[in-house]
Amino acid sequence: xxxxxxxxxxxxxxxxxxxxxxxxxxxxxxxxxxxxxxxxxxxxxxxxxxxxxxxxxxxxxxxxxxxxxxxxxxxxxxxxxxxxxxxxxxxxxxxxxxxxxxxxxxxxxxxxxxxxxxxxxxxxxxxxxxxxxxxxxxxxxxxxxxxxxxxxxxxxxxxxxxxxxxxxxxxxxxxxxxxxxxxxxxxxxxxxxxxxxxxxxxxxxxxxxxxxxxxxxxxxxxxxxxxxxxxxxxxxxxxxxxxxxxxxxxxxxxxxxxxxxxxxxxxxxxxxxxxxxxxxxxxxxxxxxxxxxxxxxxxxx
Amino acid sequence: xxxxxxxxxxxxxxxxxxxxxxxxxxxxxxxxxxxxxxxxxxxxxxxxxxxxxxxxxxxxxxxxxxxxxxxxxxxxxxxxxxxxxxxxxxxxxxxxxxxxxxxxxxxxxxxxxxxxxxxxxxxxxxxxxxxxxxxxxxxxxxxxxxxxxxxxxxxxxxxxxxxxxxxxxxxxxxxxxxxxxxxxxxxxxxxxxxxxxxxxxxxxxxxxxxxxxxxxxxxxxxxxxxxxxxxxxxxxxxxxxxxxxxxxxxx
Numbered sequence: 001x002x003x004x005x006x007x008x009x010x011x012x013x014x015x016x017x018x019x020x021x022x023x024x025x026x027x028x029x030x031x032x033x034x035x036x037x038x039x040x041x042x043x044x045x046x047x048x049x050x051x052x053x054x055x056x057x058x059x060x061x062x063x064x065x066x067x068x069x070x071x072x073x074x075x076x077x078x079x080x081x082x083x084x085x086x087x088x089x090x091x092x093x094x095x096x097x098x099x100x101x102x103x104x105x106x107x108x109x110x111x112x113x114x115x116x117x118x119x120x121x122x123x124x125x126x127x128x129x130x131x132x133x134x135x136x137x138x139x140x141x142x143x144x145x146x147x148x149x150x151x152x153x154x155x156x157x158x159x160x161x162x163x164x165x166x167x168x169x170x171x172x173x174x175x176x177x178x179x180x181x182x183x184x185x186x187x188x189x190x191x192x193x194x195x196x197x198x199x200x201x202x203x204x205x206x207x208x209x210x211x212x213x214x215x216x217x218x219x220x221x222x223x224x225x226x227x228x229x230x231x232x233x234x235x236x237x238x239x240x241x242x243x244x245x246x247x248x249x250x251x252x253x254x255x256x257x258x259x260x261x262x263x264x265x266x267x268x269x270x271x272x273x274x275x276x277x278x279x280x281x282x283x284x285x286x287x288x289x290x291x292x293x294x295x296x297x298x299x300x301x
Numbered sequence: 302x303x304x305x306x307x308x309x310x311x312x313x314x315x316x317x318x319x320x321x322x323x324x325x326x327x328x329x330x331x332x333x334x335x336x337x338x339x340x341x342x343x344x345x346x347x348x349x350x351x352x353x354x355x356x357x358x359x360x361x362x363x364x365x366x367x368x369x370x371x372x373x374x375x376x377x378x379x380x381x382x383x384x385x386x387x388x389x390x391x392x393x394x395x396x397x398x399x400x401x402x403x404x405x406x407x408x409x410x411x412x413x414x415x416x417x418x419x420x421x422x423x424x425x426x427x428x429x430x431x432x433x434x435x436x437x438x439x440x441x442x443x444x445x446x447x448x449x450x451x452x453x454x455x456x457x458x459x460x461x462x463x464x465x466x467x468x469x470x471x472x473x474x475x476x477x478x479x480x481x482x483x484x485x486x487x488x489x490x491x492x493x494x495x496x497x498x499x500x501x502x503x504x505x506x507x508x509x510x511x512x513x514x515x516x517x518x519x520x521x522x523x524x525x526x527x528x529x530x531x532x533x534x535x536x537x538x539x540x541x542x543x544x545x546x547x548x549x550x551x552x
Contacts, residue, residue, distance in 0.1 A: 174396075176392055176394060176396045177396055177398070179354060179390075179392060179396070180392065180396040180398065180458070181398065181408075182354060182385065183352060183354060183385055183389065183390040183392075183462070184385070184386075184389075184408060184409035184412065184461065184462070184465065185382050185383070185385045185386040185409055185412055185413060185465065186382075186408075186409075186412050187382060187412075190412055194408070195398055195399075198399050199399055
């Protein structure tokens with residue numbers, strides 16, 4: 001009897017420790033990655049002058065390490081992708097959760113999730129073979145491999161993420177909210193726009209941020225369709241010209257640099273910049289969500 | 302005078318859960334009609350037919366007629382939005398919308414196209430007075446409505462349906478989450494409101510039914526067992542099942 005109790009408490013002890021260890025290890029790994037990134041990237045700041053890094057020319061073979069065209073390329077492509085993914089994604093989520101009949105919802109929801117797991121290289125193929133020739137002919141461009149192609153493709157890749165998360169958020173809005181609005185004489189559209197969407201606001205915002213995160217971190221597909229030209233362009237023409245994102249630069253050049261060289265360190269510096277950008281997006285998102293939580297907590301207390 | 306006449310109403314949900322079996326019932330104007338019975342008896346379903354809120358649920362079959370001022374509201378050509386403005390509803394759990402107190406009240410009017418701030422302000426005060434909430438909130442109409450206590454929220458929901466000047470008010474266990482004092486306040490306002498409105502109430506207890514009923518209907522598993530005037534149903538029920546229920550032998 002006594003023995004059994006002891007062995008049970010041992011198992012209990014072991015399991016608690018295991019769970020704790022896996023929790024802490026996640027933090028440790030992220031920390032290690034962070035320090036590695038810093039250790040490899042920060043020397044670039046000492047080796048390369050700041051004016052070189054902030055110039056508009058990226059030509060590593062001759063020692064030009066201007067980051068602006070890459071950052072610009074990433075911004076243009078990500079912004080374009082966001083403009084595609086957010087309205088379409090939220091619209092689809094509203095359709096699936098609020099309008100579609102039950103049988104259609106049960107088909108669409110898993111379908112969207114399958115699309116979300118599609119390997120991006122395959123989508124990149126589609127981009128190269130279908131999307132970019134179409135854009136070239138349709139818009140009369142010298143090449144279809146442009147920031148626009150990247151935006152559309154990335155938008156498409158981010159849509160399932162946005163739909164899936166936003167739909168969960170809308171689904172979690174209590175039915176009673178909709179009933180209350182309808183009972184007041186709201187139409188279905190008015191209910192969605194003024195009651196359901198605002199009530200699901202924090203979840204929808206999370207969906208948008210995850211979508212943006214997916215777009216900015218995507219590498220393969222975007223490298224295949226944007227034309228790989230690290231040139232800084234301002235104005236609307238940036239959308240219709242080849243460009244190159246930060247992720248694509250790292251992926252394309254990392255295999256060919258000498259370990260520990262200036263070029264190598266600058267590539268890691270780009271990694272740091274990417275890390276900071278996605279950190280900023282996440283912090284903004286959680287700050288927005290957190291502020292709302294705090295407001296409602298204050299009210300409820 | 303009968304405000305609502307229900308004739309041979311039958312309703313089935315597609316998952317076969319709750320249903321109404323051949324219900325015929327007259328609901329008098331300017332009175333409180335109480336629908337009582339154990340859960341699953343069809344009371345809420347009946348309420349939701351009266352303002353067509355069932356439209357979005359999976360209803361397999363509805364037959365019969367529901368006449369509001371002698372017009373059949375089950376007619377597919379009925380303007381459902383207009384109907385819901387005439388037939389207001391208060392739910393079991395207070396559902397305040399994520400706006401301010403004033404915003405909750407003006408929302409329905411704004412949906413109806415009312416923009417005049419004077420009219421809106423008047424409607425806000427009138428409805429809050431009617432729901433016995435005005436004195437408690439008049440100084441903080443711009444505060445978020447979720448800041449109110451449960452009892453206040455429920456009276457706000459009552460005020461929100463009154464703001465549209467409906468003809469009929471449906472209340473689905475409006476006091477089930479409230480303390481006795483708030484319950485008393487709601488019941489007092491209902492007594493006052495029935496002078497102007499037709500009220501259909503699903504009470505949350507037999508005691509509340511007995512306190513408030515001008516007319517009472519007893520439902521059991523989708524059937525209307527007994528319908529009586531005033532307190533008769535509670536004092537001398539005709540049906541054995543009604544008697545068993547109000548004496549607490551089941552349900």
